[in-house]
Amino acid sequence: MPKPxxxxxxxxxxxxxxxALKRRGSxxxxxxxxxxxxxxxxxxxxxxxxxxxxxxxTCLTLKVLFGLPLRQTVGLVxxxxxxxxxxxxxxxYSTLCRRQARIQVQIPYRRLGQPLNLLGSGPINRLAAPLxx
Numbered sequence: 001m002p003k004p005x006x007x008x009x010x011x012x013x014x015x016x017x018x019x020a021l022k023r024r025g026s027x028x029x030x031x032x033x034x035x036x037x038x039x040x041x042x043x044x045x046x047x048x049x050x051x052x053x054x055x056x057x058t059c060l061t062l063k064v065l066f067g068l069p070l071r072q073t074v075g076l077v078x079x080x081x082x083x084x085x086x087x088x089x090x091x092x093y094s095t096l097c098r099r100q101a102r103i104q105v106q107i108p109y110r111r112l113g114q115p116l117n118l119l120g121s122g123p124i125n126r127l128a129a130p131l132x133x
Contacts, residue, residue: 029062031084038089049099051091056099059091064105070096 011017039049062080063073070093078090091099 027065029080031081031086033086050089051095051099053099053103055088056091056096057103057105059096060100060103060105061107063096065107 035054036052037055039052042048059073059077062068062076063070066073066076068076073096074090074093081088081090
């Protein structure tokens with residue numbers, strides 16, 4: 001059985017094609033200053049947790065999204081927090097390693113032509129398409 005012939009696509013509008021390629025990698029990361037970054041009191045015995053689950057989930061989501069090791073994830077999160085002008089401490093890689101066992105990170109499907117937004121607010125962070133264009 002012969003192989004089907006490859007169809008050849010011709011790009012006729014290079015400026016639109018170039019703009020579409022640039023938009024393909026669009027990512028917006030939003031940090032809500034009201035987000036509970038530090039953990040509250042748990043009432044359990046032992047050493048209290050320093051960082052909230054939403055802070056750890058934000059870090060782990062960035063780790064999965066960019067395919068980074070834990071140490072590079074710490075550096076990325078530290079630079080993003082600094083660029084956002086927030087004075088938040090950053091969890092170290094050993095904290096992320098211990099807590100990733102019980103926190104699930106899911107990155108939903110990204111709609112075609114829409115940028116991917118990382119929304120960090122409330123008890124759960126999520127990745128979603130933008131709410132308004």
